[in-house]
Amino acid sequence: MADERTLGEAGELEALARILPLLPSGEAIVGPGDDAAVVPAPDGRFVVTTDTMLEGADFRLGWSTWHDLGWKAVATNLIDVAAMGARPTSLVVALAVPPSTRVADLEALAQGLADGVAAMAPGCGVVGGDLGTAPHAVIAVTAFGDLEGRDAVLRSGARPGDEVWVVGRLGHAGAGLARLFADAVDEDGEADADAAARLREADPRIDAQLAPVSPVAAGARLARLGATAMLDVSDGLALDAARIARASGVRITLDAAAVASAAEGAPLEAALHAGEDHALLLAVPRGTAMPAELGGHAVRRIGAVEAGDPSVQLSGSPLPPRGWDPYRRDR
Template identity: 75%
Template sequence: MDDPTLHEAGELEALRRILPLLPAGDTTELGPGDDAAVVRAPDGRVVVTTDTMLEGADFRLGWSTWHDLGWKAVATNLIDVAAMGARPTSLVVALAVPPSTHVSSLEDFARGLADAVASMAPGCGVVGGDLGTAPHATIAVTAFGDLGGRAPVLRSGARAGDAVWCVGGLGLAATGLRHLFAQALDAAAEPVRAAAERLRAGADGASIEAQLAPVSPIAAGTLLADLGATAMLDVSDGLALDAARVARASGVRIALDGAAVAGAAPGASLEAALHGGEDHALLVALPAGVRPPAELGGHAVRRIGAVEALAADERPGVTLDGAPLAPRGWDPYRAG
């Protein structure tokens, strides 16, 4: 049987086909096959983050390929490691899917993991995980990183006088999702793969790609840390909401320049750039005298604002061209 389901093949056969596709990392001493992996931690400290992707809430199998899902799992998790100023070293990936899922789909997922690591974080390894069953596909990823002797870059370090920069684009993923909902659902509101593929191949392809298989500036994290970044985070829930998180943690005002934000959002509206989410760009505060390169790892670097001190009775927050900006963005508990 060339393309069995998981029910037909069983776990051992599925793993036999999947595991050889996973990349080994530079710091991996023991990868998949034992009860746990062994990974070297040269710095003596380990940066750890975890995230889930749930079918329905975070992706639709009618729009995303399994390769897309593997790719996106890497892009969305390793950017959090990068935002701490660390180099990604390893991933563990748990995947629960219906037993009717074909083993070839999981092979495509593994290839997506491997291709994304090779493209965005070479040297990082997929060192283990878990395979289980569930009525709907669920992906859980834990990512690890090494600081290489650096201090971690926190959200709480932005200082008055710092410049605020964005590495990567804003608003395009939200624009792609809007196109998919408008043009790739049938009358019963079910995803239509053919329609999604037409969009991906057409004039709106860049925004569809940004939604389904984003490319995040993972390599820029350590470079920005070395430039003296005082605060940094992954823009995953929308610029307005994520900038507000930095402002609150640092006890400052983040003053955004509307024209500069629009310049960081080619192909997207200012509304999408501010509130759309899933950009997986890096928002970073750098000392005023530091000017980063115009591009890092193939991603544009743009100054979009400044960090300002608060008046005695003023609360931390974000402004856009001097006016208060509501911290509105993606909130899974308020979606729908």
């Protein structure tokens, strides 16, 4: 049964006692409750990535449920582990919320973490965390992975002659966010929860923004297939492809029709320049036998790697590396 007390009423210890049993324990040697956790690193290395979600800048509680926040924290962090070609093993969650937050809201967030892990990375554990207070909610996740003896797949390994592929859809998260800003705000520009809930039933792109399913399990599979460079498309295809081009010292040529196909009905502008899709963008040697889908995510060839000045071309025209920059965003 949900705990209707606020954190201020329940205190840290009782809140933790409600939350911890909801979280998957994974393979931790020492789990939550001590100064630190101890996690296996079977091949003598571990992969680590960190990301913070902030109320206001990254989410609005009028649009996202607490369950969404836990789920999205899993989807956005574990895909960075996957983009190195690693299998996610564990994560830690640092959370700061107003003391007026209900314990039931934290239970929902913990259930979102658990459900996200079960859907995208079964076996992964939540091995530690931190609870604090803040005027607006902050969720900082650090995630870990196992390379299973392989080299990490970096952004710098693409070679002329490679093919460029994408796993997952492009533009849906950005299109969903644009829809929320257009149709789920009140006269003052504040989030309108009722309008968001109605939109969500009508338009699956809202879920792509609020509770995305990222192709986490595909990462290690693509590494085994021979991926030479890989990242997740978090800031838009144009900017993220430019990152591979620059790191690898190559020209990337994308096919507009193939990109439109990967957009699956979302506007091309959103596929190219909006963020948060968390599809995997990768290069593989020409002729690699690629599956048609991986874990329910479509696998598509969208371009090629050529020798040349580091740059990205879209069907013959230069594609500017315009995308998400947290410091230049005008909202």
